[in-house]
Amino acid sequence: MSNVLRLAIVDPNDSKREALKTMLLGMDMIWLEAECSRYEFFADVVAQSNPDIGLVAIDEDPEKGLDLVARLGDTSPNCSVLVVSSSSDGSLILRAMRAGAKEFLTEPVRIDDLLAALGRISERRFGHGENRPRGSQVIVVAGAIGGVGTTSLAVNLGCVLAGDEHNSVALVDLDLCLGDADVFLDAIPDYTLVDVAQNVTRLDFTLLKRSLTKHASGLYLLPRPVQLEDISLITPDDLRRVIGLLKATFTHLILDLSKSYGPIDLIGLEMANHILLVTQLDLPCLRNVVRLMMSFGEMEGITDKVKIIVNRAGLESGQITLKKAEETIGKEIFWQLPNDYRTMVDVRNNGVPLIEQAPKAAITQSIITLAEALISDEKIEAPPIAGKKSGLGKLFNLFPNKSGK
Ligand SMILES: Nc1ncnc2c1ncn2[C@@H]1O[C@H](COP(=O)(O)OP(=O)(O)OP(=O)(O)O)[C@@H](O)[C@H]1O
Ligand SMILES: [Mg+2]
Numbered sequence: 001m002s003n004v005l006r007l008a009i010v011d012p013n014d015s016k017r018e019a020l021k022t023m024l025l026g027m028d029m030i031w032l033e034a035e036c037s038r039y040e041f042f043a044d045v046v047a048q049s050n051p052d053i054g055l056v057a058i059d060e061d062p063e064k065g066l067d068l069v070a071r072l073g074d075t076s077p078n079c080s081v082l083v084v085s086s087s088s089d090g091s092l093i094l095r096a097m098r099a100g101a102k103e104f105l106t107e108p109v110r111i112d113d114l115l116a117a118l119g120r121i122s123e124r125r126f127g128h129g130e131n132r133p134r135g136s137q138v139i140v141v142a143g144a145i146g147g148v149g150t151t152s153l154a155v156n157l158g159c160v161l162a163g164d165e166h167n168s169v170a171l172v173d174l175d176l177c178l179g180d181a182d183v184f185l186d187a188i189p190d191y192t193l194v195d196v197a198q199n200v201t202r203l204d205f206t207l208l209k210r211s212l213t214k215h216a217s218g219l220y221l222l223p224r225p226v227q228l229e230d231i232s233l234i235t236p237d238d239l240r241r242v243i244g245l246l247k248a249t250f251t252h253l254i255l256d257l258s259k260s261y262g263p264i265d266l267i268g269l270e271m272a273n274h275i276l277l278v279t280q281l282d283l284p285c286l287r288n289v290v291r292l293m294m295s296f297g298e299m300e301g302i303t304d305k306v307k308i309i310v311n312r313a314g315l316e317s318g319q320i321t322l323k324k325a326e327e328t329i330g331k332e333i334f335w336q337l338p339n340d341y342r343t344m345v346d347v348r349n350n351g352v353p354l355i356e357q358a359p360k361a362a363i364t365q366s367i368i369t370l371a372e373a374l375i376s377d378e379k380i381e382a383p384p385i386a387g388k389k390s391g392l393g394k395l396f397n398l399f400p401n402k403s404g405k
């Protein structure tokens with residue numbers, strides 16, 4: 001239970017209490033410890049159940065509600081009190097805070113506001129240390145050029161992570177025009193990103209999960225829209241909300257970016273914990289990596305999240321050495337995924353993930369170890385790449401024209 005915030009709620013209004021409970025119950029980070037319909041009993045309930053958070057909805061009787069908030073400060077000082085009211089009157093908010101409330105939310109409670117309040121309480125209580133409740137990790141998979149292996153990595157990494165019973169994992173296909181994550185998973189989804197984005201303010205967590213397609217590996221998929229004309233219905237703001245909701249529901253989110261690096265992709269980059277930038281060791285790819293890294297440098301907080309992943313390592317022809325690539329990019333290569341065309345084509349054509357189709361293959365093992373490295377956020381030694389490390393002397397001068405003109 002160390003990964004969750006335990007919460008007790010009091011609201012004499014049954015239907016409002018139920019609505020709040022529905023919102024809370026879908027959140028992985030929340031364990032609903034107790035509920036109560038009378039202000040008089042709640043201090044005892046809290047004293048006995050000792051939750052991290054006491055949620056007090058004060059609309060039914062604000063005076064009694066605020067008295068209770070003050071009493072909780074005396075009887076259960078370790079319980080952080082969150083007050084909910086339909087009034088946004090400044091003096092009421094002030095009284096609630098003076099009585100000892102840590103947060104004040106106005107009804108109807110928006111999920112993103114609730115999440116933000118819980119996040120602040122969690123941070124105050126647990127800080128950034130090891131005891132902090134587990135947050136969701138957003139892993140963005142982006143590519144340096146079309147066909148570089150972005151979707152192959154996103155899907156298979158998602159399936160590997162979903163194989164661990166401690167994780168709940170969703171993959172969102174942000175390649176809104178041409179994304180094919182559904183093909184890799186042989187899935188025919190009922191809903192797509194456009195349905196979820198358009199209803200995001202009305203969705204609760206149960207509905208959200210139902211809108212996603214669950215693959216046999218345990219991975220949930222939110223695919224790109226079916227119709228091209230629906231793409232424009234998804235706004236960056238909607239997407240930010242969708243990701244916020246998904247973060248509250250899943251331990252890991254994988255975002256398969258398009259190669260257009262448009263506004264939707266940028267939201268992904270902004271909200272990422274890790275950005276896996278997939279490249280191959282050839283000239284067009286590495287040039288793009290350099291260009292992308294320069295652009296990322298102009299954006300706040302992106303560069304440090306980027307991890308360079310070399311795909312199809314061990315390919316014989318047209319490859320530049322790892323050392324030269326690192327020098328050129330100015331960043332270390334975080335990971336190398338071996339070349340295995342036959343297996344990768346089978347995986348895609350059969351719509352079966354690597355972990356099932358070829359569990360022992362070097363490429364599968366490499367993705368498994370990559371997943372472990374991302375979770376522990378430490379660099380673990382990647383398995384050796386089959387095939388020789390190649391280097392073409394004549395390509396050493398990667399950017400002959402890169403003199404700034
Ligand atoms: N490690 C690998 N070894 C050999 N082939 C690979 C490897 N990874 C991916 N491929 C192959 O490369 C092709 C492109 O892969 P994928 O669709 O994953 O790339 P992408 O970057 O998502 O492409 P797009 O730009 O169209 O979205 C596929 O045929 C896939 O099987
Ligand atoms: Mg793709």
